[in-house]
Amino acid sequence: MPTLRTLVAIPASLALLLAPAATGSASSAKATDPFLSQFVIKGRAPAAALLDHHGGDVRYAAAGPGIARADHFRAGSITKTFIATVVLQLAAEHRLSLSDPVERHLPGLLRGRDTDGRRITLRALLSHTSGLADFTEVTRGAVPLTPLQAVRISLALPSTGLGRFSYSSTDYVVLGMVVRQVTGHSYAAEARRRIITPLRLTGTSFPGARASLPAPHGRAYAADGSDVTELDPRVAGAAGELVTTLDDLDRFYAALLGGELLPSHWLREMLSTRAAHGAYGLGIFPVKLSCGTTVWGHNGRIAGSYVRSAASVDGRHVLTFRVNTTAVADPTLEPALLTAEFCPRSR
Structure with a gap:
């Protein structure tokens, strides 16, 4: 469920943290990397990862053990x-x-x-x-x-x-x-034919009743630490069944907001929040950051997985991050991460 949070001041001490190892282009070191480790330290997640596409710059970073860029995971309400x-x-x-x-x-x-x-x-x-x-x-x-x-x-x-x-x-x-x-x-079947196949989202699927994740994948943990990697997706169905990867989610939101999946009139309809009085569009929602920039996307929470995709309105800058547990313990971390990534003065 989308939650609009008031952004809090980012402690200066975060800037002193060492960034986790990252791979990508030469410009991969950015202000978001120190924040990612906070999802493990303050957010109490076993591990966290992010993948950022910004023009020709592609950056992957991870914190904590047992998580990888190619992992399949449950995306919850991003479905x-x-x-x-x-x-x-x-x-x-x-x-x-x-x-x-x-x-x-x-x-x-x-x-x-x-x-x-x-x-x-x-x-x-x-x-x-x-x-x-x-x-x-x-x-x-x-x-x-x-x-x-x-x-x-x-x-x-x-x-x-x-x-x-x-x-x-x-x-x-x-x-x-x-x-x-x-x-x-x-x-x-319709999502596969209309979205997954045309965009070549090879790591994305609707598993139906299949409880196992495709390989490769890490482990998924509930808030109490129990292993919930095996899960019957029918707990969520059309509201949250999707299994995917970081690369596929970045590709999907870039294509959607870039006009590849919907005619311009219908993309404008999707981004209109008038029906929900500013809180939600049609399957997507906006968040206005402290610098005035608005990002579009969705989050997803299901047992053992929390995921957030956010993008510029034109889809040219897309960030997806995930943790391998059901929720992030510190609610200030997500808006701080988005601000650091999408607000130029915060980098």
Whole structure:
């Protein structure tokens, strides 16, 4: 779930830290490298890594043992940007409209005590303004579910209010069902055909029920230190199933924001935050840094993995970082890292 945090002053002591080993171009040493080690020291992650593409400069850095650039890992809610891209492509092809009510594609699915699929549009699902409660509030990301089971759990919870922004993985589970209804294929098959194959994202997959990660991969750890490398992806489905790599995520966001995946009109629709009152676009969200620069992207959290991709609006500068645990203990580290990378005076 995206969290907009107030940026805090960066302690001067961080500048004294030794940067972890990095590979890349000759200009690879930058101010972000010392911050990366803080995800291990202060963030209490076993290991952390980042990959930055900025023009012709490619920089990889890592801190802690057992993590590598080529590793496959679970990307959690970054899956939502992929699903939103598929839906917007279908809209561009006039196979659906963002103003369509869910009822038009999935009749009778969204009927509850304060929920009516005749009033909830696809745009509301994409922007998290549907009012559908988040099924993971009950499952805590630990129970494999079918899409219908996830929806039923959501409908048993109070609505968060139609038209009000409230981040909910249920929205994207429903969108996955819409994609199947409109195309006759699963959201995974459509994402492979429309995004993964054209962009040659060879490390990216939708594993379905496969609990193991493709090789190569490191280990993934829960907050209590237990090993959760093996995980049934059906705990998240269309809201968080994706497995990928650092290189593939940088490539994906560069291509998306660079206009390779959506016509210009539909890319503008994706970046519009009007429905969510500035908090979220359609499967992507902005963060305004302390220097005034706005970065676009998404984060993803699933058992044993936290990932964040952020990019300039034109996709020419993309950074993805990850830790091999469920969450970062110190919430100031992520905004400090983004500020150091995207604000020129902070480098």
